[in-house]
Amino acid sequence: MTELGTLHAPLQVEFDYTRSLGPTLSGFMTGLKRRQIFGGVLSDGSVAVPPPEYDSKTYDAITELVPVADVGVIQSWAWVPEPVPGQPLDKPFAFAQIVLDGADKPLLHAVAVATAADIQTGMRVRAVWADETVGSITDIRWFEPEGDSPATTPGPEGETVEGIVSPVKLSYDYAASPEESKFFRGLAEGKLIGQRCPVCEKVYVPPRGACPVDGVPTTDEVEVADHGVITTFCIVNVPFAGQQIPIPYVSAYVLLDGADIAFLHLILGIDAADVRMGLRVKAVWKPRDEWGTTIANISHFEPTGEPDADYETYKVHL
C-alpha cells in the first residue's frame, strides 16, 4: 500500500516569545545590559548566577542581588562537536558551568576554544561581551580563556529591563501519513481520493489514518467527485498575519459528492453575501502544468448553477 513511501516536506516553525520579567530576573537582565553580572543571595548565604526567582529549599523569593565578576572558574564542561543553529558559536565549542568570582553556584554558558584539548576543569575564563547589549543572557557572547586582557568596566545604570524576546526557530522534516500521501498524489493527477471506513462505511476526504469513530484503519480507497455542496461556511472579514486573499471572502465546508465528511476550501465566483448552505459548487483547478502534490491544485470552488441541495440530503454531514 505504501510502496512509494510517504510524502515529506521541510517545515519551519518560528515564534518570538516575548517574556515579561519578575523583579529578580529584571535585575539580572538590567545588569547584563550594562555588562554587570548579578548573582542572587540564597537562604544559606550562597550566591547563584543566574539568580533563581525562588530559593529551592525555603521557597522564599530571592530579593538580594549582588554584583559578581565576569571572570571565573570552569566547574564542569561538555564538548559540542556539532553545534546546532542558535548556539553561541557555529564552530565546535564547549558548554561549561562557570563559577564566577564572587559566586558559589555556576552559570551555564559557552566557552570558545579551538579543541577539547584546550579546555579543562579549573581553568579560568572571562566573559566576551556583545558590542551592543540589550538585557539578555546572549549579551555575553561566550567565555574565553582569561588571558591578561583588562577587566570589563560595567556601564552606567540605565533603564530597567522588563522583558526579553526569545526567538524560537524549529526545523522539521514533516511527513504526511500514508493515507494523506495517497490523497496528495491523487491531487497531482487531478483526482480526489478518499477512504471508506470498513466498519461505519463513511468516506473520509482527505483520508485519515483511522476512522475517528471506530478506531480502525480506513483501507478501502474511493475516488470522489470534484463537486458537491456547501454544508456550512463563514465570511472572513478580519485581516490577520499571512492572509493571502483579499477580504471579505468565504471559507466553506464542501461535502463532495460521494464523501461523508466535508472539507474546508475557499469559495469565489459569487458575492460573499450570496453564499448559502446547500449551494452546489465545483472545483476550479489551476492550469495542469502548475499541479503538484498539493491541495492548492484546486484554486477555489465556485457555484455550478445547479439548484440548491435539499437540507435533508446533507443534514447528517453537518
Added chain:
Amino acid sequence: MTRDVAIVGYSQRQMKEFDGSPTCVELLVPIFQELWGQTGWTKSDIGFWCSGSSDYLAGRAFSFVSAVDAIGALPPVMESHVEMDAAWALYESWVKIQTGLVDSALVYGFGKSSAGALRRVMSLQMDPYTVTPLWADAVSVAAIQARSGLESGTFDESQMAKVVARSMSDAVSNDSAIRKGATTAEDVLAQPLYADPLRRWDCAPVSDGAAAMIITAADAPGFAKLKGPKAWITGFEHRIEAGALNSRDLKVSESTKSAGAAAGVDGVDLAELHAPFSHQELILKDALGLGDDVRINPSGGALTANPMFTAGLNRIGEAARQVWAGDSQRALAHATSGPALQHNLVLTMEGRS
C-alpha cells in the same frame, strides 16, 4: 488505603525512523488492537484514556488531539494528556483510579523524534530566560553531568562502558531494540569521544515510537473476563527537583532517592531504569540503593532505544512482561523527564499466584 491496581496489557513499537505522520496514529491503531487481543477487552471496558506526547516533537499543533482518532472516540470518552513521558500519563490514570472516579485506564504515548533535531528541540525544556536562548542541547547538558561524576570520582569511565556493553548485549534478544550487538566494555572504550566526555554509545539513539498499556482496579466490572497474567502495582511515586541546573548536585539524584524510598524498593529482583545516558544508570542505581543481585534493564534499556514520550512507559511495560512471565517476583520500573534527571518516577510491581 490504596485500591489494588494491576498492569494487564502492554504493547509498543519503536524504530529508528518512522515513515509516517508525527501523530503516529498509524502506530497506535495496531498497538490498541494488540491490547484488545491480550486482554480480551474492548474500548468499552476502558474508563479513562491518557496520553503523553509533545507538539514540539511533532512540529504540529494539537498532535495529541489527532492521535485520539486511534481510539475511535464515539461514544465520547474521558480523556487527558500530559506533555511528558507516558509514564506520567500512567500516574495520572492510577490516581484517577484511586479516586474511585474510574476503574480502568488505557495509557499511551507517542513521538517522532526523527522529524527534527532532537537534542536541539530538547533545549526548549530548559529555563526559558537564561538557558534556552543559548540552545543548550540535551546531549551537552548530560555531558556536563557526566563530567561532574567522573571528575569527582563518583563513577568512572569503565563503569559507564560496562553499562553500555551490558545494554547492547542484552538488547540482542529484544526485537524492537535499535542499537544492539554483543559488545564488551573494551569495544566501548575503543570508540572515539563525541561530546567529550561522552561517546556516541553513551547517548541513547534518536528513536521514534509509540506504546500503550492497560491498567485496572481489581474490582473493575470487567476484571473477571480479563485474559492473561497481571502485574500488581505495589508502589507508585514521583518527585521533581528545581529547574535551575545550578541548584542541583548533578552527580546524584535526590528525587529518585526520595521517590524510591516512598515507593519501597526492598526485595526487588529486577529494575528497568530509564537512563538515556550511560552514566545516568549509575546515578539511578546508587540513588535507589540497588544491589548487584538486582538484574538491570534486561530489555537493553533506553540506551538501545529511547523513543521520546514512551521510553519511560516502556520501562514499566518491560518490567511487567518479566513479572507476567514469572521471571521476576518483584520488579521496579523508573522513568525520567526533564534535563539531567530532573524529574523521576518509580513504580514497583509484583506477581501474585
